[in-house]
Amino acid sequence: MSAVAGRMSIQAGAYSLEKHKGGSGLLLGGAPGVQPGKVLILGGGVVGENAAIIATGMQAKVFIVDKSEKRLEELQEKFGDKIEPLHSDKINLKDYISECDLLIGGVLVPGSNAPKIITKDMIKEMKSGSVIVDVAIDQGGCVETSKPTTHANPTYVVDDVVHYCVANMPGGVPRTSTLALNAVTLPFIQNLASNGFKDALKNDKNFMNGLNIFKGAVTYKAIADDLNYDYANPETLVH
Numbered sequence: 023m024s025a026v027a028g029r030m031s032i033q034a035g036a037y038s039l040e041k042h043k044g045g046s047g048l049l050l051g052g053a054p055g056v057q058p059g060k061v062l063i064l065g066g067g068v069v070g071e072n073a074a075i076i077a078t079g080m081q082a083k084v085f086i087v088d089k090s091e092k093r094l095e096e097l098q099e100k101f102g103d104k105i106e107p108l109h110s111d112k113i114n115l116k117d118y119i120s121e122c123d124l125l126i127g128g129v130l131v132p133g134s135n136a137p138k139i140i141t142k143d144m145i146k147e148m149k150s151g152s153v154i155v156d157v158a159i160d161q162g163g164c165v166e167t168s169k170p171t172t173h174a175n176p177t178y179v180v181d182d183v184v185h186y187c188v189a190n191m192p193g194g195v196p197r198t199s200t201l202a203l204n205a206v207t208l209p210f211i212q213n214l215a216s217n218g219f220k221d222a223l224k225n226d227k228n229f230m231n232g233l234n235i236f237k238g239a240v241t242y243k244a245i246a247d248d249l250n251y252d253y254a255n256p257e258t259l260v261h
Contacts (some may be wrong), residue, residue: 026192026199028072031155034186035124038153044184046151048123051080058082059123064139066093069128069157078104120147127156127164133244140165150182159187223260230256
């Protein structure tokens with residue numbers, strides 16, 4: 023679903039930039055004789071990569087921030103000069119935030135709350151009519167001014183910056199999301215049906231890693247840490 027949400031983020035952000043939505047009235051891809059908008063993507067994971075696919079396709083100027091040098095090199099190899107990779111430890115993030123037209127929050131920590139990368143003070147430095155799409159809102163958001171919204175009422179404005187913080191973004195495109203989800207979950211279902219839950223877990227490390235609770239114990243460490251529960255190693259419980 024992160025791939026779907028990443029692609030949707032640019033679509034939603036571009037629409038929110040339109041004047042009637044409270045945005046600056048900027049066409050993200052520009053026009054003949056007019057410079058394209060600047061997209062700043064926080065996080066080079068699945069969300070960030072898929073956001074970049076759409077943003078570069080729209081011919082926007084794209085910057086991707088990540089803390090992993092290796093991941094940035096992979097993205098550079100994939101997108102070439104269509105993106106500018108930025109190492110989070112080597113830049114002043116404020117300089118890029120103040121210049122971007124669309125900010126994509128794609129910093130996610132599996133099973134845990136998203137870190138607050140963008141502060142209220144940084145929001146005040148953004149251009150009037152710029153847009154934030156906080157894809158991480160399902161995990162609390164990576165922007166300090168983010169709060170969950172809905173597909174019916176997706177945006178609100180803080181300090182002249184439009185915030186799009188829809189929880190469960192893929193729910194807006196249920197046909198695509200369902201087909202994509204079916205494709206990745208079917209092998210797990212087949213394994214479960216063929217082997218029973220214990221053998222299915224033992225035979226597939228990814229399946230085992232997805233086990234959250236078993237026999238009353240929390241078997242997913244990030245959740246146990248967040249909720250102050252004792253963590254139990256699932257491999258010792260499933261036998």
